[in-house]
Amino acid sequence: DGGITQSPKYLxxxxxxxxxxxxxxxxxxxxxxxxxxxxxxGLRLIYYSQIVNDFQKGDIAEGYSVSREKKESxxxxxxxxxxxxxxxxxxxxxxxxxxxxxxxxxxTRLSIL
Amino acid sequence: GQQLNQSPQSMFIQEGEDVSMNCTSSSIFNTWLWYKQxxxxxxxxxxxxxxAGELTSNGRLTAQFGITRKDSFLNISASIPSDVGIxxxxxxxxxxxxxxxxxxxxxxxxxNP
Numbered sequence: 001d002g003g004i005t006q007s008p009k010y011l012x013x014x015x016x017x018x019x020x021x022x023x024x025x026x027x028x029x030x031x032x033x034x035x036x037x038x039x040x041x042g043l044r045l046i047y048y049s050q051i052v053n054d055f056q057k058g059d060i061a062e063g064y065s066v067s068r069e070k071k072e073s074x075x076x077x078x079x080x081x082x083x084x085x086x087x088x089x090x091x092x093x094x095x096x097x098x099x100x101x102x103x104x105x106x107x108t109r110l111s112i113l
Numbered sequence: 114g115q116q117l118n119q120s121p122q123s124m125f126i127q128e129g130e131d132v133s134m135n136c137t138s139s140s141i142f143n144t145w146l147w148y149k150q151x152x153x154x155x156x157x158x159x160x161x162x163x164x165a166g167e168l169t170s171n172g173r174l175t176a177q178f179g180i181t182r183k184d185s186f187l188n189i190s191a192s193i194p195s196d197v198g199i200x201x202x203x204x205x206x207x208x209x210x211x212x213x214x215x216x217x218x219x220x221x222x223x224x225n226p
Contacts, residue, residue, distance in 0.1 A: 004155075031212055042201065042218040043156075050212055058213070090155050094212070099144045099163070099205050102214060104155035 003027065006091050006105035012113045013078065013085060021076045021108045023091035029103075030096030032074035036060060037088040037107075046089075049074055050096065078110060086112050119202050119217030127225050132189040134220045136202035144205040145178050145185035146214070151198045159200075160187070182207070192224050 004025045013019045025032065034046040045058030049068040063082025068074055074093075078085045088109050092102040117136045126132060136145070144163055148156035160171050162178035162185060169176055173190045185202055202217040 006155075033212075040218065042216045043203075043214075045213060048212055092155075101144075101146050101158050101161045102203075103158060104148075106155045107153070109153075 004091060004093055004103060004105035006089075006108050008108060009106070011108055011110045013110060014113050016080045018077055018079050019110065021078070021089055021091075021110070023074045023076065023105060024072055025074075025091075025093045025105075026072060027093055027103065028071075029093035030071070031094045031102075032068065033092040033094075033102060034058075034064070034066065034074070034076045035090040035092065037090055043090065046076065085110055117202055117204065117215055117217040119220055121220060122218070123221040123223070125223045125225065126192055128192060128194060130192050132192055132196070132222060133186065134200060134202075135184060135186045136204075136217045137184040138204070138206075138215075139183065141182045141207040142185075142204035142215075143182075143207050145176070146203045147174075147176050147185070147187050148201045148203065149198050150201065150219070156201055189222075192222075194224050194226050197222055197224050 007022045031050050033048040035043040044060050046064050047066040049055035065077045088107050090107045091105045094100045094102045117138050119136045146161050147159045150156040160169050160176040165182050167178040175188045177186045199219040201219045203214045
């Protein structure tokens, strides 16, 4: 089945540690996105990528980094510089043309140990 | 980033009742999208709207793209317990990046059997 796979489902981070969240899609979509979801705040854009080897900062990029070496993959690293990383992280993808709907994975819940 | 004004924030209804929710903005939107999110999962696309005045149905769900292009409505008829979840509106703003979605904060729907 075509879709977006995020892993792991749950992740724990120790203080000072970087952690990487995986996102893979087999929809042949050009564009991919990372969102952070906190209770009562909706979805906030962290980074997005329109094409391989290119990505742009979203609204809350500080403390995060991404790479887009393959069309299918868009991993997100939560660095130690992100002081409040506890949240639900969602990856999405869309067809390259603008205005198309985004399709989401099932999310990764990150917590602090 | 800008948020859409989504209302109501929450609804508690009896099974079989109809539900209405809406999103408004001070800006014009080119696309309106409605998603449903179950606890611990990613949002799932319900309906996509691309033209002002467009009325689209998906089973018991009906959504409309407002004539002014600044609002959208979602109606659910004859609610059932599995309709429980958070409903999000989202859209692509006119004049903005077609890759970036603006989200409402969600409507939490509870259905009493």
